[in-house]
Amino acid sequence: MRPLLPLALIIPAVVAGCASQQTLDEAQASAARELDSVKQHVARLSDAQQAMDARLGKLESGQARLASRLDSLSPQQGVLDALRVDTAALRAQLDAANANIARAQEGADDAVKIARDSRLVSGKLADSLLLTESMVSYAYEQPELTAGGRTALDGLIAGIKPKLPNVFVEIVGYSDNLGLDSQNRRIALERAEAVRRYLHETGGIPLDRMSTISYGDLQPVASNVTAEGRGQNRRIWVRVLR
Structure with a gap:
């Protein structure tokens, strides 16, 4: 028959074992909490990335529509430029006509003056x-x-x-x-x-x-x-x- 250990030696060993188990459990719980926090942060980053991707897609779509609109406006811009040229030419003709009218009026005024005198x-x-x-x-x-x-x-x-x-x-x-x-x-x-x-x-x-x-x-x-x-x-x- 084995000899029994003294009680004074057994009790401290049990207490030490219990303390070590408690520390391990706390460490595991803390690690689990940290892991959950990291997972939540990663999830938020993923959501933000998806939102950014969606916004970028909308911007690219808007740019494509704008480019298409500009392409459709190019012929109209050509027509507008032609109208501006025509308007300038008409304005020059109008100025010339006004100058001729002024000359004719001067001649008429001179004729009236001569007739009066x-x-x-x-x-x-x-x-x-x-x-x-x-x-x-x-x-x-x-x-x-x-x-x-x-x-x-x-x-x-x-x-x-x-x-x-x-x-x-x-x-x-x-x-x-x-x-x-x-x-x-x-x-x-x-x-x-x-x-x-x-x-x-x-x-x-x-x-x-x-x-x-x-x-x-x-x-x-x-x-x-x-x-x-x-x-x-x-x-x-x-x-x-x-």
Whole structure:
């Protein structure tokens, strides 16, 4: 028969065994809890990934629809660009038409002015004088009469003064077609005004018995293709009406 261990030795061993088992159980429980927490975190990450995938799919689908819409709009954009070009061309034509209307209105106003100023005469041509390019200096912005032009006008003045106030002097300026229409009209008018000033300041003809008008390049007497023709078109016609 085996000899029995002393009770004092058995009790501490049992107690130690129980303590070790309890520690192991607690560790296993803690590990299980950690594992559950990790599993829950992984599940949340998986859900978030699925949500991101779904959102990315929607974005890709939206991009595809947008690209398709842009492709369908390309022909319409071409039509819109063509309309813009047509609109610009029409606007240019409208501006040109307005400029022509303004020129016509200026001509009409000049005609009315001449008719008003010459109301005391019957309109019959009593005398006339054509001042050519050689008689009027055509320096830019400074139209002046040459010696030949002044001599010709002095002879005209001698015939006009005895007939005042029963005559009316109409001074018409013309130009070539170089430059803008408005510029040509202005230059021709300035040359006509130079003649009017001379008739008034030198010849003493009253200003209210004279008028000036410019036709610019509208009534050429020669071709503007050649320098000679352009020189003939730059002229001033002085008409004495009675």
